[in-house]
Amino acid sequence: MSDWITSLEGTPAGHDLALGLALMAAFLHALFGALQKGRHDPWLTRGAIDASYGIIAAPFAFFVVPWPEPHMWVIFALAWVIHTAYKIAQAYTYTLGSYTVVYPVVRGTGPLFTVIGAWFLFGEVFTWVQWAGVAVLLAGIYGLAAYNLKHWQIGRDKLRPALAMAVLTGGFVAAYTTWDAYGIRATADPFTFLAWFFFIDGLAIPPIAYLRWRNMQNRPAVGPLMAKGVSGAFIAYMSFGSIMLATRLDSVGEAAVLRETSTVFAALIGWLMLGESTGPRRVALMALIAAGAVIVEMGG
Structure with a gap:
């Protein structure tokens, strides 16, 4: 499969x-973000997921x-350093804010910096x-943040720090997307990068999660938590992989922007799985984010 992947690099079939x-x-x-934001503490869920995918890898x-x-x-x-910082920031973000509020800002802040990073590292130039598509996407993102800041009532006292942490986490998203794209292009076999990445990346958060679990007065049962961890591991393999x-097959910037259509899926998941209300204005702003991603793809 590695030979087939590398044979498609830079071709129209590879682009598709x-x-x-x-x-x-x-x-x-x-789906992965919703899993981490579910009923368990985000730190514990992330620790269970990382331990699972590290052991399996x-x-x-x-x-x-x-x-x-x-x-x-x-x-x-x-x-490892970038991803550890990202996951710490992400856990704080999900602890502070509702999933539907913070997720679009986390995922949407990254593309602008990723596009700039791809220009520096890979010489990619956007038309x-x-x-214009990036501008539409960012208008949707920050319009959504402004709307949430004004109207969201649940955890109102933590909304401003939650959004600030979401922006910081988005910066780490851009950093790891760009650096990992460089890494997967730097080795002959892309699956070498993926296997070793998951093994190494699984070493940092589980000890932190264990200490947090040990110090809890009401510790959640380990069985359901680890079951969620294994499920999250396989989702992580598919999502990150x-x-x-x-990014190896085609433009890093375009891939990063297209991934941010995840905000639309996040709204549906937050509504269906987590019981978080959405509303027509927030849906419209999320659709604007997705429209920006489509414009980027069509303009390439």
């Missing part, structure tokens, strides 16, 4: 596959995929139509 992968990543990432990293080239260890080290393969 990257489009499908980015959209699949959008839906799966919205270990035999593939050590015994299945080709061994990483020497230069990859520096790339993995920096990726004026694509920049899809977007990383998309």
Whole structure:
């Protein structure tokens, strides 16, 4: 499969596959975010997910995929730092704010900085139509943030810090998207990057989550928590793997923007799974975000 993926790089077929992968990543990432924001503490859920995908990835990293080239260890080290910072910021964000409020800001802040980072690292240049699409997307994102700031009543006292943390988390999204795209392009076999990434990335948060669980007065049962962790692990494999393969096959900036159609899926998931109200104005603003992503794709 690795040979087939690499043979499609830079081709029209590769572009079409990257489009499908980015959209699949959008839906799966919205589902992943809802899973982390569910009834368990976000720190515990993230710890269970990371432990699960680290353990599952270990035999593939050590015994299945080709061994990483020497230069990859520096790339993995920096990726670990960026992702750990991102997950800490994300956990604080989900602790402070409702999922439907903070998720669009987290996921929508990233594309602008990702597009700029892709220009620096890969020499990618957006057309004026694509920049117009980014502007539409950002108008939807920050319009949504302003609307939430004015009208959202649940956890009102924590809304401003929640939105600030969401913007910070979005910055980490841009950092890891750009750096990971560089990493998956720096190795001969893309699945070497993915297997080793998941193994290494699973080492940071589980100890933090365990300490948090141990200090709780009412500790949740481990069984249901780990069941959620295993489910989240497989969603993470598909979501992160899809977007990383998309960035190897085609434009990093376009893939990052298309993934932010996840805000539309997030609104539906927040309503159906978490019981969070949406409303026509917020739906319209989320649709504006998705429209910006479509304009970017059409203008490329």
